[in-house]
Amino acid sequence: MRFFPSRGTRRLGSLSVFFALGSFVWGYNIGIIATLYVNSGWIKALHKPNAAQKGLITAIYYLGTWLSYVFLSHPLSDRLGRRYAGMVGAVVSCIGGAVQTGAHGETAFAMMIIGRIISGLGNAVISTSVPLYQSEIAPARRRGGVVVLNHIGMVSGLAVAFWVGYGVSHWTTKTGIFEGWRLSIAIQFIPALFFVIGLPFVPDTPRWLLEKNRPEDAHKALIYLRGAEDSPEDIEPELQEIKANVEFHNSITEASWFTLFTDSDLRARLWRGALLQFMAQMCGATAIKYYLPTVFLALGLSKDLSLMASGIESTLKIGCTIIEMLIIDKLGRKKTLLLGTAIMSLSMIVNGSLPLAYPNNKNHASDYTCIVFIFFFSFGYSIGFGPNAWVYGTEIFPTYIRAKGINICASAGAIGSIVVGQFFPVGIQNIGSKTYFVFFCINISAMVIILIWYPETKGKTLEEMDGLFGKLIGGSDVERGDNGHKGQDEGEEGAVEQHAVEVDAGKR
Secondary structure: OOOOOOHHHHHHHHHHHHHHHHHHHHHHHHHHHHHHOOOHHHHHHOOOOOHHHHHHHHHHHHHHHHHHHHHHHHHHHHHHOHHHHHHHHHHHHHHHHHHHHOOOHHHHHHHHHHHHHHHHHHHHHHHHHHHHHHHHHOOHHHHHHHHHHHHHHHHHHHHHHHHHHHHHOOOOOHHHHHHHHHHHHHOOHHHHHHHHHHHHHOOOOHHHHHHOOOHHHHHHHHHHHHOOOOOHHHHHHHHHHHHHHHHHHHHHOOOOHHHHHHOHHHHHHHHHHHHHHHHHHHOOHHHHHHHHHHHHHHOOOOHHHHHHHHHHHHHHHHHHHHHHHHHHHHHOHHHHHHHHHHHHHHHHHHHHHHHHHOOOOOOHHHHHHHHHHHHHHHHHHHHOHHHHHHHHHHHOOOHHHHHHHHHHHHHHHHHHHHHHHHHHHHHHHHHHHHHHHHHHHHHHHHHHHHHHHOOOOOOOOHHHHHHHHHHHHHOOOOOOOOOOOHHHHHHHHHHHHHHHHHOOOOOO
């Protein structure tokens, strides 16, 4: 009986945690802005921005992410590999943070906008390259949990950002009051530096190396990842399966943007991944992430308690996401998504209704109930949309077009974030808690869509996704629309299934 994790398991865990450090930078960048919206020094430096201007600062970040997803992130991941793409993303994100840190004078608002766009460009690269790397190094039976570490890193950054904001609020000297917010932004440079320094020392993914026609490097990388130095022959079945899948896709098509829209198999994957990312932001998560201290202020808490409660909420998200990491490969993606959206729907209807029944913070029990259900919302998001949107998107596309596919999907999420980021502060200002009814309707609709149109991908190898989505289109036969590759796909699927039976006990 083995009491300690195998060498391969230890390496898989270490690499996944290390890459989550990149996601930490991404999460910190999001969380620290939420604390600035209630920071008196930042408010003065930005010349007292109104609700629409705060919404613009939030939303413009996602313009940067959208531009990066469409034009920058996927070429970097394809050409440089997942790890060096992550390095570029971290450097660009820090440049954006530096611009925000230096915002002052008459141009402060403009500098904040420019810095947010640049940070969006960099964080978009991180947010796709990290889960891509984690997805491609993980065995199928562990892939969900491994990719969830991406979200754990993000919510950890979010939590630390809120606690930093809380700490800075207690820096009561003149320098602390008016300049402390600059330090809170600059702290992101520390984890980013460790991430950038470590990246050259980790291996590229075997799938990407095979895509770049580097079979010897792919062989060495897979031996390292599986800890098979003493028995390199053990990784041959897995390597051959990956190689066959890569060669098959390279033989029938070029990895162009148009393939995602013209190939019916890939289109079936694309709209599901993109819609999932879009719903993950439209469900209300962007509003809660960026305006949480502001939401708590509206529910009658002091600024100090609002920042503290935000830190507690974000810290609990880490635990909730760890729960998701433990259950996602047992319950599956679909069940956890449905459970999460049900919890979020209930939370939104409560936060919309109680302030209407008890306005102007006259009933403290009502306000505290709303706060409790905001915590429930975070739990629902942490076991549902939060990690699943990335897990699902990174595992459904074949290797040769995975980077392009996940970036298009993520760009749909950026569009949702732009909408919510601009809408929420203006909505709260004009229609109050009725704003939450919009999110309630979106979550109910999402439950129906997921229930009907999303297949379960739990336990499927990345190579077996072809058969899954082919069957969705062609019924009992695997078809690829009008591309004339039905026979080839059937052959590939059969080979994969036969191989899966032969080596089921040990391959993954």
